[in-house]
Amino acid sequence: VFDQIRMVSKWNTTVLIRGETGTGKELVANAIHYNSPRARGPYVRLNCASLPENLLESELFGHEKGAFTGAIGARKGRFEMADGGTLFLDEIGEISPSFQAKLLRVLQEGELERVGGGRTVKVDVRLIAATHRDLEAAVDTGDFREDLYYRLNVMPISLPALRERMEDLPEIARHLAERIGASQGRKVSLTEAAVRRLLQHGWPGNIRELENCLERASVMSESGAIDADQIRVDRLRDSGSHGHSHGRSGIGMSAVQLGSHDPHHAPAAAPASRPPPDVNDPNLGERERVVAALEQAGWVQAKAARLLGMTPRQIAYRIQTLNIEVKQF
Structure with missing residues (x-):
């Protein structure tokens, strides 16, 4: 892995970092940027699973004044912020097929349009992406575009589990x-x-x-x-x-x-029937809070997401990263 980092750092090649949650994918991305010719340029990071699709587009591509409610001024997106440097997109496998097409255009053409704008903006960005998902399987099922997969998978780096x-x-x-x-x-x-x-x-x-x-x-x-x-x-x-x-x-x-x-x-046996904790209890940790919401919603993720004020994709991401086993009924 270290040899791959050293070799790929010298070039502007797109890198796809693969590995389970917690294997150090972001550390590898950091090492690639700070050992590259772009080290003095901006290094911008974004977790694609942390935002719903409508906000993800604005966050990556920027928006013009009045593009949507609350857009009181024009704003640069992460691609423009990373111009001349590196953009690290974590959890790239979580973006929707419709958004994948928009991302593909930026990677192919090196240009974008802000949300609500018609002006084309050129960007010079080195992209590093990371995912814990099996993208090949996602391509086979139609959940991930094959052309975007090949555009990202130029230089794959696989991180073994500990x-x-x-x-x-x-x-x-x-x-x-x-x-x-x-x-x-x-x-x-x-x-x-x-x-x-x-x-x-x-x-x-x-x-x-x-x-x-x-x-x-x-x-x-x-x-x-x-x-x-x-x-x-x-x-x-x-x-x-x-x-x-x-x-x-x-x-x-x-x-x-x-x-x-x-x-x-030895721990005492749990009661046979016990109501789930209150999801609004400030003493709950994040994992306990998500589990409590799932139990309260009968393990229906969409209902649990509403209880937590999240999108279904956000709760699915937390279930994955917090290693919560979803019960099937």
Whole structure:
């Protein structure tokens, strides 16, 4: 992967970064831009799944004054902001087929029109896209345009899941510990016992889950030296269970430590019938809030999206990134 980054950074080639959620796709995009001839130019990022389609078009292409209600002035879009630099579009696989056609024109012609405008704007932008979706399958089902797929897939970079490269985990963990220490203004390190404990976990959330785990452990360490007894992970997810997390922290971790078994502190069995939490409870974490809305809506995503004030695409994105297993009835 590092060799690919080094080689592709030298050129303006479009890059498509593939990998599961949490594998570090944005870090790769950052490395490509900051090691490229465009490093002194703007670096603009956008998560395509975070906005509904009508706002996504305005956000990427900009709009003219009066283009829609609330457009009190003209505004540049992300493509224009990135002129002379790099634009990173995360979750590119989530855009609709109708919007894919508009994006394809910009990539082919290097020009766009703002929403509500008729003037053609030329842009010089290096595009980096990322997705966790199987785009080939989406092309086969007609959910993703084949011509856009080939336009994006010029230089693919695939990032393996952390469980597929456990031999790299000690080095990655120590690097993350150094970065956490820098943010805390102190030295944060890992003992060998802590590293052995980390190697026992499957890391379904990949590097993002590992970093969260290490940050929690560093908070629990007075000296900054993280030992095995401070490593706590989400055992429910690692074992394939999908119950609610304990407490209301929103961290989503089990109350037990990895590898520890205490029969005197076994969790009590959940009641057979229990009403879901209030989705407006400010103490709920994001995952708990989405699960609560789904339960309240009978696991109908469109209804749950309305309860949360989201679009169906936004809640689908959160279900994917928060690793929520949707119940089928």
